[in-house]
Amino acid sequence: MSDKNVLIDARPRTTEANLGQPLLRVRDLTVSFSTRAGEFTAVRNASLDLHAGRTLAIVGESGSGKSTLAAAINRLLAPNATIATGEVLFEGVDLTRVTAAQMRAVRGAGIGLVPQDPMSNLDPVLRIGKQITEVLETHGLAKGAAAKARAIELLTMVGIPEPERRFRQFPHEFSGGMRQRVLIAMGLACEPRLLIADEPTSALDVTVQRQVLDQLAELTARMGTSVILITHDLGLAAERADEVLVMFRGDIVEHGPARQILENPQHEYTRRLLAAAPSLTSHRPTSRRRHESAVGDVITVHGLSKEYQVRDSTWSPKRAFVAVDDSRFSIPRGHTVAIVGESGSGKSTTARLVLGLEKPTSGRIEHGGSDIASHSRAERFAFTRKVQPVFQNPFASLDPLYTVGATIGEPLVVHKIGTRQQQRTRVEQLADQVALPLALLDRHPHELSGGQRQRVAIARALALEPELIVLDEAVSALDVLVQAQILDLLTELQEQMGLSYLFISHDLAVVRQVSDIVHVMRRGRIVETGTPEQIFENAQHEYTRELLAAIPDPRA
Structure with missing residues (x-):
């Protein structure tokens, strides 16, 4: 085929020939991957139409094929992937047949991309x-x-x-x-005619999410830009999309108007997704509320402040930036204390201070009656056994060269706990505790799903039998089904082991579901504190009310 027959103009074009025709038409698309275990079909016979100015949300759990479908449309598949059958017609041109050079011209000006990581x-x-x-x-x-x-x-x-x-x-x-x-x-x-947004707001707080998505909607209305929104957030899909396409194990199982699908789902899998989505009307089940025999606080924070010296440019003088300003709170034994707020509010800095990864500019963090900032090296080493982290991105915090078993067992090796056989036995116990198949212990992080990697991170955090686990956006990157599984796991572990959690999140719906005490942070300061019921049903601070108003809810 000659270049002139497949080249796509970089500027918008509307003609009588394509007026009313879909901007994007996918027909019977099948994508396979070559693996050591053989051929794996990630997308099977997918078909869809997307017209100019419309937004389509593709929803499904990790491994459902939604990101693979989007990558196939934009010809950004992994080297071991093949488009086995089907066609992808963008403005009437089959992108599966264009050259690599022609496809580069399409990307950006014709099809824009917002990747997740x-x-x-x-x-x-x-x-x-x-x-x-x-x-x-x-x-x-x-x-x-x-x-x-x-x-x-x-x-x-x-x-x-x-x-x-x-x-x-x-x-x-x-x-x-x-x-x-x-x-x-x-x-x-480049103001593209089609924008593929792969989990574009999963790392954003709700107020910024709303601002960004409002801008996307404005662009769609002004220029007739179409949007493919890949998301695990059903609230987002209900609020922002014209149509929703639900994928499960490579198949499109449901496709139709967003409100119709979310109010009256026909497929069992869609109903499961909707049931798993956290909501502002959710409550922590009574059965999960613990009757604690333990008393006292694991951590007490007094007048905590953290100031950084930053430069506006390479040659400009340094200036003070206050990330945490006079915070005061405690973490009772066996309870979950949540800190919520938008990006830059100081919540993650607070988490690093509590973990002892950074030293405060002023104030005290007390554990066992002593200030952790004044710990000796030996005391610091002992403290790490009692307070463990689980971060947002397990792929970034797991060594890609270590097997899963070596990763979970690493704290035991560092702290010289047990013989090699005892360590292996403990690793298997931990894997079982977080519902991780023992067959995965000899695999590496890249061979696991996102939910499995987060289970590995939790198992590693449990290895030293800590009193407190600091969870910094630990479920924000997970789809709703896996998120629900991890939250249930954390609750079960808390009940069994009497764990305390410091739960850092920008997702207020999740916070309502898991927390006992909520602190709302803004610009480094705690502006409101209360139980979930007090915060979510009778918020006193204007900023808290703004956060609540910005949350999309599929049940609203």
Whole structure:
């Protein structure tokens, strides 16, 4: 086939020939992967139509095939993947048949992409501004001062404060939420006719999520841009999509208008997804409320503050930035204390301070009657046995060279607990405790699903029988079914072992489901504290009410 027959114009085009026709038409698409175990079919006979200006949400759990379907549309499949059958017609041209060079011209200007993981998709050695202006320059949309001005405009649009200063910074100087916003800015930079957004707001707090999605909706209305929204958040799908497509194990099991599917799901799997989604009307079941014999606090925080010295640019003088400002709270034994707030509120900094990973500028964190900042090396080593972390991204916190068994057993080795055989026995017990098949112990992290990796992280945290586990956005990247499984697991472990949790999250619906005490943080300060019922049914602070109002709810 000659180039002229398949080349797609970089600018929008509407003609009598394609007026009323779908912008995107997928027919009988099957995608297979070659693995050591043989051929694996990830997407099976998928078909869909998407018209200009419409938003389609693709919903399903990890491994359902939703991200593979999107990658096939944009021709960004892994090297071991093959489009076995079917066609992907974008503006009437079959993208499965175009050359690699022609496909590069389509990406960005024709089809934009917002990937999920910002750390894998931002160059750590290039400034943020340079990475955005490169997109504009590559597609011939702006150069020099004009490209910089447009990049700053894009940063402003996606809710990044002080965009002129942030333009000059590197990815490591941004929070996880702000890095995700940069990817969204890059995806929108060329004003594409189709935007594929793969979990674009999973790392964002609800207020920024609403701001970003409002901007996407505005772009759709203004330019007739279509959106494919890949999400595990059914509330998001109900609120933002015109149509919902539900995938399960590579098959499309349900497809139709968003409200119809979410109010009257026909497929059992769709009903399971809806039932698993946390809601602001959810309550912690009475059976899960513990009757504690333990008394006292595991951790007590007095007047905690953390100040950083930052630069606005390489040559500018340092200035003080207060990340945590005079926080005061305690974590009772056997209870879950949640800290909620938007990106930059100070909640993750608080978690690092409680873990002893950073030292406070002022204030005290007491454990066992002593200030952890004044611990000797031996005391610090003993403290790590009592307080363990589980972070948001288990793939980043698990050594890719270690097997699952070695990862879970590493704390036992470091603390010299037991013989090698005793350690192996303990690892198997821990795997069983978190419902992880023993057959996975000899595998590596990349061979596991996201939910399985998070179970590995929890098992590792339990290895030393801690008193407190600090969970920093530990379920925010998981689909609703896996999220529900992990939350149930955490609750069961708490009941069995009397564990205390410090639960850091931007997801208030999840917080309502698991917490005993809630602290709301804004700009480093705790602005409201109460039980879940007090916070969610009678919020006193305006900021708390703003957070609650921004949450999409599939049952609303």
